[in-house]
Amino acid sequence: MYEDKTLVCKDCGKEFIWTAGEQEFYAEKGFQNEPTRCRDCRIARKANRPAAGAPREMHDAICANCGKPTQVPFLPREDRPVYCSECFAAMRRQ
Secondary structure (H helix, E strand, C coil): CCCCEEEEEECCCCCCEEEEHHHHHHHHHHHCCCCCCHHHHHHHHHHHCCCCCCCCEEEECCCCCCCCEEEEEECCCCCCCCCCCHHHHHHHHH
């Protein structure tokens, strides 16, 4: 049913084989998309992710609602409002 397929890695540009066995595994798990990275690039990408439970890098910001200083886990942009935890929670309840 499945046949080996040659794909091109989107990170390094090298060709890699997506085996029939791997395709069957993907189908069993219900995955819809073909892999986009070769094995080496997947391993390298996984190694560069922060470990689970590792502290996030926090950035200083001023709440757009109450003006209180706060910290957020993303780099604030000038064109988007940033809210403190209390104001954000109050907005979600509304």
